[in-house]
Amino acid sequence: MFSRSSFADHEQVVYATDKATGLRCIIAVHSTRLGPAIGGCRIREYAGETEALDDVLRLSRGMTMKAAVAHAPFGGGKMVVMLQPGQEKTPALMQSVGRAIERLGGRYITGEDVGSTVTDMTEIRRETRHVLGLSQEQGGSGDPSPSTALGCFAGISAAIEFRYPGQDMHGVTVAVQGLGNVGWRLCQLLHEAGAQLTVSDLLSDRVQRAVRLWDAEPADASQIHAVNADIFAPCALGAVLNTETIPQLKAGIIAGGANNQLAVEHRDGPALMQRGVLYAPDYVINSGGMIQLAAEFMPNGQSDVERRVLGIGDTLTAIFEHAEREGIPCNAAADQIALARLDAGPVEPADRVAAKSAAQ
Numbered sequence: 089m090f091s092r093s094s095f096a097d098h099e100q101v102v103y104a105t106d107k108a109t110g111l112r113c114i115i116a117v118h119s120t121r122l123g124p125a126i127g128g129c130r131i132r133e134y135a136g137e138t139e140a141l142d143d144v145l146r147l148s149r150g151m152t153m154k155a156a157v158a159h160a161p162f163g164g165g166k167m168v169v170m171l172q173p174g175q176e177k178t179p180a181l182m183q184s185v186g187r188a189i190e191r192l193g194g195r196y197i198t199g200e201d202v203g204s205t206v207t208d209m210t211e212i213r214r215e216t217r218h219v220l221g222l223s224q225e226q227g228g229s230g231d232p233s234p235s236t237a238l239g240c241f242a243g244i245s246a247a248i249e250f251r252y253p254g255q256d257m258h259g260v261t262v263a264v265q266g267l268g269n270v271g272w273r274l275c276q277l278l279h280e281a282g283a284q285l286t287v288s289d290l291l292s293d294r295v296q297r298a299v300r301l302w303d304a305e306p307a308d309a310s311q312i313h314a315v316n317a318d319i320f321a322p323c324a325l326g327a328v329l330n331t332e333t334i335p336q337l338k339a340g341i342i343a344g345g346a347n348n349q350l351a352v353e354h355r356d357g358p359a360l361m362q363r364g365v366l367y368a369p370d371y372v373i374n375s376g377g378m379i380q381l382a383a384e385f386m387p388n389g390q391s392d393v394e395r396r397v398l399g400i401g402d403t404l405t406a407i408f409e410h411a412e413r414e415g416i417p418c419n420a421a422a423d424q425i426a427l428a429r430l431d432a433g434p435v436e437p438a439d440r441v442a443a444k445s446a447a448q
């Protein structure tokens with residue numbers, strides 16, 4: 089455990105099981121230095137425990153970096169529930185997830201992720217208060233995707249201003265990969281601001297609707313990264329920036345909501361810099377949803393969500409400037425800023441106290 093590269097100095101890694109419900113899960117708490125660790129609950133079948141362990145460790149470290157850069161008074165964590173072949177999610181299973189989280193006493197706060205839903209969060213809530221992302225009727229802040237899309241829009245605006253000072257969104261072309269919760273809303277915002285859209289999705293009805301509504305140009309799903317556009321906005325898959333796609337890019341800016349866009353960070357970040365492509369680091373530009381969810385545990389948090397989400401634009405500008413000054417890739421610049429915040433410790437004592445007491 090301690091020597092694997094994904095371990096990355098985790099504070100705590102917990103395996104939990106429940107024979108009655110068939111629960112097998114791992115909870116990774118990477119850091120609580122800035123506050124309790126937040127991160128979603130991923131539920132899926134894994135090829136084996138090693139794959140599940142690497143997944144949860146990698147994702148929880150990513151949450152630490154995301155919260156630190158976003159100035160959220162939280163640390164980073166993640167949870168994976170390993171389904172066995174043919175095993176169904178049941179309310180009882182989700183309640184046992186809640187009990188596993190409760191045993192950590194508030195050091196880890198869960199939320200939705202791949203494979204989990206608002207309904208699952210409701211079942212978890214029966215056993216623990218340490219859960220975010222309930223519906224608004226249940227006192228939560230609801231679907232975080234609109235905040236994620238708004239943050240991406242702010243990030244794209246900041247990238248345009250940095251790369252093409254004085255240019256507004258009119259006439260700018262954006263190639264959006266993936267028209268799901270985030271990509272669809274992002275397209276709406278871009279269209280309203282006057283951008284020209286090129287779009288792709290595996291679901292052709294979504295593409296046809298975008299063509300009808302916004303006069304978007306449809307693109308082949310396997311070629312969207314290579315179309316002629318000012319900006320490429322990945323909003324679907326991870327690892328979309330790799331040795332095959334980077335040489336084919338025509339856009340001068342990469343700025344979209346997908347997680348883990350660089351297949352290999354230390355290889356593909358420098359490759360983008362060498363091609364002169366301005367890259368908005370994924371965990372910064374897509375942090376709007378996390379900012380909304382984190383605000384559920386902060387006093388008057390929801391009233392300030394929009395301002396904080398729009399602040400992603402300023403955060404990215406600071407990262408672009410730092411990268412340019414130091415001559416380093418943008419992803420490395422974001423990492424340096426996140427690690428410096430971690431070293432400095434909590435900067436918002438009031439929020440931190442509120443977050444801590446909510447988690448107690």
Ligand code: NAD
Pocket residue numbers: 232233234236265266267268269270271288289290291294309323324325326345346347374375377378
């Ligand atoms: P989603 O499942 O609602 O949408 C994904 C869309 O991408 C779907 O329409 C799917 O058909 C399409 N797609 C899948 N493979 C594709 C391909 N090869 N080419 C083109 N389209 C493809 O997911 P979402 O919530 O919109 O999230 C999108 C991305 O943003 C994911 O990487 C997610 O991890 C990340 N993200 C989402 C949030 C959020 O608030 N929802 C927050 C942070 C990060």
